[in-house]
Amino acid sequence: MNYLEEMVHYHVWASQIIMQRIQELPASVLHQEVNSSFPTLAHALSHMNAVDQMWYLVLTGTSMPEALQICMPRNEETFATIEEYFERYAELSNQYLTWFSQQTDLEQLLLLDNPFAGVRQTRFAEIILHLVNHGTYHRGNISTMLRQLGHASVMNDYSRFWYENSNTSE
Template identity: 60%
Template sequence: MTNYPVEMYQYHRWANEKIIGRIKELPASVLNEEVSGSSYPTLAHALNHIYTVDKMWYLVLTGTEMGEALQECMPLNALQLQSVDEYAALYELLAEQYREWFQQVGDLEKSITLNNPYAGVRETRLSEIVLQVANHGSYHRGNVTTMLRQLGYASTMTDYIFYLYQQPALSSVE
């Protein structure tokens, strides 16, 4: 039986690797090249945002109150790494932390009280937060794709179906 929140996180990780891999293929200057009229001024800013939010949600999933997690991650918004390899390493380290958390968490349907400073208090399942992480990443990888096009480069396919094609095929039930 497929654990869909875990599956979606694995897709998120794969898609991040794909988009970072594509940026690695381009001239190093692309990372910090200004993109006018975009959601972010540079690809580095967009990659940094995805990472920062992933880190914030990781802290929430591991027991930190959301307000505290936001405060802890705010300085990461100003962080700008100088190479795509640095982003790849940062993303990989966080993905490993998520992997370890998945192994330890047990019940992803467990509810926690989420006190979101922007939206208020609600009971939220851990699985819903994991799906938020994947959905947020998809949205901003779309920004990165648009930015790459604005800079004159093709992006790469990071659709969920392409992730599925990378996985071993399920055998049919006889």
């Protein structure tokens, strides 16, 4: 397994860890309002999922403007239960892992037409690193939101992933 694929495995694992923590709490926590980056934990999870879907579409050949048009409405769609988020993440994770199994050149260039930043050449590898970094940032938001709601979060650092998945980089 290459390091970029390992980073996607980390991203999947860390998202599952944070959702498992939410699952341990009263179901109402998912939709409890908090004064933070997102109004609820559900909104944060929906945003992460929508952006992950958008980047998957870009990696598989959809233009970024079209991928945004498809996925950004999902940004505001929240699900009633944490189990529904687990299902969405599992489906998308499987799509990413299948995509990885078919890649021979992660340095492949593509023209990215970002409506917010402009047009630039980028590599698949850069998109993957951004995807993981974006997820890490928002899992941090979720950890802060959990604390604001009176609950502890859970460690989901890359270093914990190393120890729990020590055979992934061999």
